[in-house]
Amino acid sequence: MKIGVLALQGDFDAHRKRLQELGAEVVLVKKPEQLDDLDGLVIPGGESGTFLKLLGEEGFAKLRDFVRSKPTFGTCAGAILLASEVENPKQAGLGALDITVRRNAYGRQIDSSIREGRFLNHPIEMVFIRAPKIERVGREVEVIATEGKDPVFVRKGKTLAATFHPELSHDRRIHQYFLDLIENTQPSY
Amino acid sequence: MSQDNGHNTTSLRLKTGLAEMLKGGVIMDVTDAKQAEIAERAGAVAVMALERVPAQIRAEGGVARMASPKKIREIMSTVDIPVMAKCRIGHFAEAQILQELGVDYIDESEVLTPADEAHHVDKHAFTVPFVCGARNLGEALRRIAEGAAMIRTKGEAGTGDVVHAVKHIRQIVQEMKILTVLGEEELYAKAKEHQAPYELVRMVARDGKLPVPNFSAGGIATPADASLVMQLGAEAVFVGSGIFMKNSTEFADPLEAEKRAKAIVKAATHFNDPKVLLEVSEDLIGAMKGLAVSALDEAHMLQTRGW
Numbered sequence: 001m002k003i004g005v006l007a008l009q010g011d012f013d014a015h016r017k018r019l020q021e022l023g024a025e026v027v028l029v030k031k032p033e034q035l036d037d038l039d040g041l042v043i044p045g046g047e048s049g050t051f052l053k054l055l056g057e058e059g060f061a062k063l064r065d066f067v068r069s070k071p072t073f074g075t076c077a078g079a080i081l082l083a084s085e086v087e088n089p090k091q092a093g094l095g096a097l098d099i100t101v102r103r104n105a106y107g108r109q110i111d112s113s114i115r116e117g118r119f120l121n122h123p124i125e126m127v128f129i130r131a132p133k134i135e136r137v138g139r140e141v142e143v144i145a146t147e148g149k150d151p152v153f154v155r156k157g158k159t160l161a162a163t164f165h166p167e168l169s170h171d172r173r174i175h176q177y178f179l180d181l182i183e184n185t186q187p188s189y
Numbered sequence: 190m191s192q193d194n195g196h197n198t199t200s201l202r203l204k205t206g207l208a209e210m211l212k213g214g215v216i217m218d219v220t221d222a223k224q225a226e227i228a229e230r231a232g233a234v235a236v237m238a239l240e241r242v243p244a245q246i247r248a249e250g251g252v253a254r255m256a257s258p259k260k261i262r263e264i265m266s267t268v269d270i271p272v273m274a275k276c277r278i279g280h281f282a283e284a285q286i287l288q289e290l291g292v293d294y295i296d297e298s299e300v301l302t303p304a305d306e307a308h309h310v311d312k313h314a315f316t317v318p319f320v321c322g323a324r325n326l327g328e329a330l331r332r333i334a335e336g337a338a339m340i341r342t343k344g345e346a347g348t349g350d351v352v353h354a355v356k357h358i359r360q361i362v363q364e365m366k367i368l369t370v371l372g373e374e375e376l377y378a379k380a381k382e383h384q385a386p387y388e389l390v391r392m393v394a395r396d397g398k399l400p401v402p403n404f405s406a407g408g409i410a411t412p413a414d415a416s417l418v419m420q421l422g423a424e425a426v427f428v429g430s431g432i433f434m435k436n437s438t439e440f441a442d443p444l445e446a447e448k449r450a451k452a453i454v455k456a457a458t459h460f461n462d463p464k465v466l467l468e469v470s471e472d473l474i475g476a477m478k479g480l481a482v483s484a485l486d487e488a489h490m491l492q493t494r495g496w
Contacts, residue, residue, distance in 0.1 A: 047270055049229065049269065110288065110293075
C-alpha cells in the first residue's frame, strides 16, 4: 500500500515513521504530480496557513480533487485543511469534510496539553498542540473520538480528521484504523 | 516513575511537539507588527519578536535586552502563527515575564547581552518551551539537560555570512556520527570530553541524532543558504536580519523583503530540489550587504556567549 504524506512543512516525518512501522510504503509529497499513484494521503500537523501558501493555486486544486476522491487523513493543521469552513481567522478549506474548524481554539502553546479521550469507546492518549476545535459537524460526518464533550476525530467514508496528534503518541491504533479503512478491512476495534 | 518525572516527560513532549510542527519551515525575526504580517503572508511558520534585529544590535552596540512586552504583545495580536521572543542567557526573570505574556517559545539567546556568566536558565522550571543555541554537541546536550526543547546551531548572527552556521552544523553532525560507532565503554569518556550528561550522550549514540529538533540560525540570508544548512542536516531555519535588512542600519524595501521571505520559505520546503531553488533565486535582487565573519575578531562575536 502506497501512502503519501504531505511534506511541505510540519511533523510529516513522525507520520512517515508510524506508517512505515505499520508496513505501508511511504512517499513524502512535495509536488502535485506525486499525488497521482497514491492509495491514500496523510496531511500532517504544522502551520495550515503556511501549507496553503506553499501549495499555491495549482497545488490547492490538485489536492482538493485528491482529498475529495481518495482516502485522506488530516491531523491538526491537516484537519483544518480538510474542513469546509475555517474560523479564527477565516481561510480556505479543501471541503473534504462538512465541518467547521476553529484554529488555535484552546489558546497558545502554554495551553497545549496531553489528555485522555475516547476513540470508538476505548480510552486513548491525545496530544493537543495549539490545537483547533471542531465547532460544527455536518449531518453526514460521524464522530469517532471525543475528548470531554468535544468531537476530536471525525470521519466521512474514508476521509478522517483529528484535531490531536496520534503521530506523537506511541499508540498505533489511529493510523492502523486509517490503513484498515483503505484496505476495506473491518477495523479490529 | 515519580510524579515529577512523569510531569517532566509530558511537559517535554508538548514542548518538542511544537518544534515538530515547525520543521521544514522558516522562523523570521520581526521588529514590528507590519513586518510580522509580511512574514506570515510569506509563509513563515513562526516569528521571533525583537526590538532590534541582530544586525542592528551589532551596529549600535549597547546592552541588548528582552524586547518590550508591549511590542511583543502587539506582534502576538497581529499574527496567528506562533510568536517567539528572546531572553538574555541566564536571565530567568525575563523568561518568567515572557511566559506570563504567553509567548509560544523563548529563545535564550547569545544575541542579547548575557545576564549570567556561569548559568543558563533552568528551563525545566517553565511550561513554555525554550530554544537554545549551540556550536558543538557538548553545548547542545548541556542545553538539553537544562530543559531546552529545541536546539539551533549557532551561526554568527547579524552578519549575513553563513560560514559559521555551516561550521557548527557540520561539527554537531560529525560529533553525533562518531558516537554511533563507539562501544558502550567508550561513551563514558566521550561524555567527559563533551562535558555533557552520560545519559544524553548514550541517547545520541543510539539514535544518531539529538533527542530534540535541531534547527539552524545565524547568517542565513538567501534561499541557497537555507538549502545549504538543511542539506547538512538542519530541520528548519531561523532567518534574522537577512529578510528585513538592507544592511546593518537600513531596512529593506518591504516588497523586496516579502519577495525574499517567500523565496526562503519555498527553499526550505524544496531544499534538495535545485530546480525549485533556481526558480526562487532567479527573481531576487541581491541579499543584505552583510559582514564577513572572517573580518570579525573574537571579541565581537556573539556565538562565543553561552557556556
